[in-house]
Amino acid sequence: MSGTVQQGLTALSRYFRKAGLDTPLTDARRLLAHVLKVDPGRLIVIAEDPLPDADLERAFILAARRKDRRPMSHILGGRMFYGRWFEVTADVLDPRPETETLIEAALKQPYSEVLDLGTGSGAIIVTLLAERPQATGVGTDLSAAALKVADRNARALQVADRVVFLESDWFAAVGGKFDLIVSNPPYIAQSEMETLAPELAFEPRQALTDEGDGLSAYRTIAGGAPTHLVPGGRLMVEIGPTQGVDVAEMFRAAGLENVTVLPDLDGRDRVVVGEMPRD
Structure with a gap:
């Protein structure tokens, strides 16, 4: 035996700290818990249990990938989002806690038909359908590989019979009207890409930037949304x-009303909401 679980955790944390990671202990806990197939919170309970050599070796093999700044979700195969486990691969954007602001806002009012533009992993639409068992939806993405991930997540979370995934350039392949349209589009300007955290180099570039000013997707979404919203329907985008x-100005120019900018838990602007007029 190499030592205890606590000693293994300490060794991993030291390894990550030396590599310059921002959250060495958190990363060490998540990785070792994954190897041991336990909840990270349980590590304190089993801290003095022996840690087999094979488990420690596997942990350090995975740690080497994290040291290179590969996202933890890619190493673990997924991440928790709004209380559910979502598969995450290099073909999709890693769902982030900030996006839960959009989920919370959407859940404040009823909805029955949802359109998710640029669905990626499907985290947004699958969550919205899981939270509202009577709702149905459509998720679109330009990436066929991303749509496969979204479909697997929909099946794993038992909403596949209520969602259709389409390969589409925003609204291009979409018909019908919806009472809720959501999107987390690429919003990073090309000029900002070189300043981003190194982990983002492992995520699909087209999900991060529009290769322009970071606003082109919003122009398309705001311009096309009125054609696909029922009276009183809502458009919600992460920003x-x-x-x-x-x-917000794009929403108003498109004819939407009650336009609001919502903050995330850190107080930063995160979601813009607008409604289709009822008259």
């Missing part, structure tokens, strides 16, 4: 923290 004013 970068400096884009609230610009995106």
Whole structure:
């Protein structure tokens, strides 16, 4: 035996700290818990249990991937989002806690037909359908590989019979009207890409940037949404923290009303909401 679980955790944390990771202990806990197939919170309970050599070796093999700044979700095969486990691969954007702001806002009012533009892993639409068992939806993405991940997540979370995934350039392949349209589009400007965390190099570039000013997707979404919203239907998009004013103006210019910019838990602008007039 190499030692105890606590000693293994300490060794992993030291390894990550030396590599310059921002959250060495958190990463060490998640990785060792994954290897041991336990909840991270349980590590304190089993801290003095022996840690087999094979488990420690496997943990350090995975740690080497994390040291290279590969996202933890890619190493573990997924992540928790709004209380559910979602498969995550290099073909999709890693769902982030900030996006739960959009989920919370959507759940404040009833909805029955949802359109998710640029669905990626399906985290948004699958969550919205799981939270509302009577709702149905459509998820679109330009990436066929991403749609396969979304479909697997829908099946794993038992909403596959209520969602259709389409390969589409925003609204191009979409018909019908919806009472809720959501999107977390690429909003990073090309000029900002070189300043991003190194983990983002492992995520699909087209899900991160529009290769322009970071606002082109919002122009398309705001312009096309009125054609696909029922009277009173809502459009909700996630934004970068400096884009609230610009995106809100796009919503108003498209004829939407009651336009609001919502903050995330850190107080940063995160979601813009608008409604289709009822008259």
